[in-house]
Amino acid sequence: MIAWRLVERHARVYRRDWLVLMSGFVEPVLYLFTIGIGVGAMVPGVQVGGRTVGYPEFVASAMVATSAMNGAVMDSTYNLFFRMKYAKLYDMVLATPMTTGDVAVGETLWSTMRSGCYSAVFLVVMAVAGVSRSWWLVAVWLAALLIGLAFAGVGMWAATHLRSWQDFEFINVVIVPMTLFSGTFFPVEALSWPLRWLMEVTPLYRGVVLCRDLSLGEPGWSAWCSVVYLVALGAVGMWFAHRRLAMMLLR
Structure with missing residues (x-):
């Protein structure tokens, strides 16, 4: 797949700056330890789906979704804007056999991968902190990829409308x-x-619901609704971003 070449390019750029690449997951970790565990020591529990859940576990599952969002938004908005407006990367890319559709797919894949890295590290932090040791965390990571996909598509479309x-x-x-x-x-x-x-109706809420249901080991119909919502939003966002890129770069 030719779009994968763009992913390889970004990976080569970041291979020596991996600390910069991973820096965005720090904020959710701070939320986890300050609010989830710190404030959670004073909160007896939270009702979720008819059962009482510890507050640290309640916050931690949401922070996985937030980590995934941060990873996707960081690359699909700020970095894409820089590559498009200042580095003029896509002008050079389109001089190759790649098309604007390939650019949209490649950038979505890269943003989703960055999102997956953020959420994977956060899940490790959760396990080390003893917040959750469920094998459902593997499914939570897959859910985080869907969150990344949704925000990558929408973020990329939004970035094409920014002027400065x-x-x-x-x-x-x-x-x-x-x-x-x-x-x-x-x-x-x-x-x-x-x-x-x-x-x-926001994508982060749907992502939080999905991650929380999976981390508790109790996925229901709401989880499947969230899956459909996130996949559809990512696909629609990527399609609109492709249209916008074609208008801006091929005029």
Whole structure:
């Protein structure tokens, strides 16, 4: 697959800067230890699906989804914008047999892989911290890849609409509320219905639900809904990003 050449290119660029590549998973780890474990010592438990779950476990499963989101968003927005506007990488790429469709697929694969690296390291931290030792963590990692796919597609499409670095404030305006309110630190049932409905249709919430169900070993119909939602969102985002790249680079 010719799109894989773009993935190989990015891997070669980062092979000596792997600490920079992995730096984005630090934030969810800090959330886990400060809020999940620190504050969790004062919280008796949280009701999830009719059962009481320890607060550290409740937060940890959500932070896996957040790690996956961070990995995908970092590369599909900031880095893609730099490659497109300043490095002019895609102008050179399109001088080869690669097409804008190949660029969209290659960038989505790379962002998803980075997302998978973030979530894999976070799952190791979870196991070492004793938050979860379930074999379902393997399935949680696969779910994290779907989260990465969804945010990679949408992030790439969003990056094609940005005009300058100042426009990234719009990305933060979306990412920060999702991180705080998508069932990450407290159940969404605590929110009023308009805000709860808004959070329940976000990709991070669907990812949190999927990771939490799998980490507890109790996947249900909501998990399958999340899988379909995340795959569809990633595919649609990648398709729109391809259209935008074609308009911008081939005019």
